[in-house]
Amino acid sequence: MSSTGQAHTICIWTVGDEAVLAVNYYDLTVDDAKTWTEVSNGFVPMEQKYREPDRWHAELFGQETAAYRMVHWNQRGDRIAHRTASSVRKAPRDEFYWIIVPERGAYSIRYGDEIMQAAPGSVMVTGFDEVCLKHVPTSSAYALQVPRAEIDHRVKPSGRLRLVLDMNSGLGRVAKDMIRSAHAEKSNLSDREFNAICERISELLCMLSLGDVHPQQAHLPEAVEAIRRYVRENVGVGDLRLPAVAHTLGWSPRKLRLVLQQSGTTYRDVRQDETLRAARDMLENPARDAMSIRQVAVRSGFTPTWFSAAFKARYGETPGEFRRRRLAELAYQRVPQIGA
Template identity: 35%
Template sequence: MTSGERTDFWSEHVTSCQGLMDYRYPPTDDFHAGTIRQRTDTYQLVTFWSDTIRYARTAGQVRRDPDEDYRFLLPVAGELVLRQEDQEVRLTPKAGCLVTFAAPFELLQDASMRALIMSIPAREVNGRLNRSSPLVAGLDLASGLGRVVGDMLTGLHEERDTLTGGRFDAVSDRLVELLCMLAAGDNRPTAPGHLTEVEAVVRQYIREHAADPDMTGATIAQALGWSLRQVQLALHHAGTTPRDLIREERLRLVRDRLRAPVYRHLTITELAYASGFSSASALSTAFRRRFGVCPREMRHAGPRPVGNTRRS
């Protein structure tokens, strides 16, 4: 394969993974690149490396190929330079960035660069951050919560051969939750720290008790020793409500159980009751609205993420 054929292949391959973009390659007699891809119906994680290249997504490409989802970029080696909305962020290892494909951008990388890029549905970010606009910010992943997020992302890549689709999604859900907490802390300085702590504890409680059919905002507040107003205010700052968060965690619980062989003996109705829903019809309606398929269709879907290695 000639260098020109390799660059053509790389352009087509990246477009198929990420969306419509332009590519600018330096004059060279040789070009090498590769990817390792993990994917489910909800998330995608790509590890990529290549020689020097410039990527650009233009306003026309945004219109022709709409994509509201976010990408979380984390270099493992080398440097990335991202420009979007009159902002520039230089990313090196231990510094990540959350960026949308719904607005034009320019991304430049050097020849020694190796990075992770995770595709995250917009609904997973906009609700938690109460926004629907580009977010370009350098996130410190060297310590604290940032280090936890970075370790989870690299762990997803390293354990790709051992994770089922359900476990890949489950870890990705938690990673995105923590990532949004990290981004909110960096971009909402006026939010009281106490409310952020309340939000984290409430989310943890709801996750652990999602199957309880009697759980409400009032019962959560009582169990945690806070007022209902405190719980509501903390979740309001995160762009959600107790009711919405309870439904979201129950839907995630059902999704994970649909993919787990240990629950395959349960009917959809039994699974609905066992996961806190009042009926199978209530579950099916909410599930289709959230994931785009009915519970039965997801149960019969493939259980593992797609993992591919591509080189050019």
């Protein structure tokens, strides 16, 4: 990737012991509009116009294999990109779709009289093989390029595929978390691992587009983790009754029960397990104003007697024994050791 003007390539290298098993990733900081146009046109050629080209600043973080490409950008300034008939003829780019996940700012595209817009909490799936006008304000977003055939054979669109999907459902959140995790672990992934993650993301989004939010067997671990994470994060502060959790995750109560049943557990067991984990974390607080064991029990939805019995059955010691042991261990760690 070339850089001119104020563009600086911070790092470009290959991860992996063998070139064939490598994920290429790069970080780029650009402080002038001309260089950003060159960078952007390396993905999809367009005519770029900037509101304040002299004050332009953007950061691009990317990773790619022969099959997939994922980028994350932070952009300071507004721009409009025109995909003209000439650019479409010269570079059709009709072999893939872009999955765009805004984190800050609304991303919009106009196709003739049709306008698509994706804001934080949603995702846009579209191609750039036709004339369009794209508006990208000051923003931060992820974009994943996937082979078109991979989505078309699942969704079977009658024409050009253009989707805006709500990412606030259970599977939507899982897909968004996977995108963030793949980006965060870019230096630790082989091409096979990166490709597997990207393929799974596209499968989840296809399920959302078809209204099929019942996870297939391959997706059960992610679905169960979404349930567990929600319970864990809402102990003592949210409604953890099964219907409320199912509604928040975008499922019906029946589907939530079925997901857990297929994973060999029940919602009752998941709720108790995650509640006890949260309670254990509360008991580890060494602060003088830490909650009493009774307060921890009440916040966790237990009676004190039942809490003690359930905690001992799960961890092999009573809440009181656990707290005393952890406090002693913390105190020992703070004492300077001889010879240290």
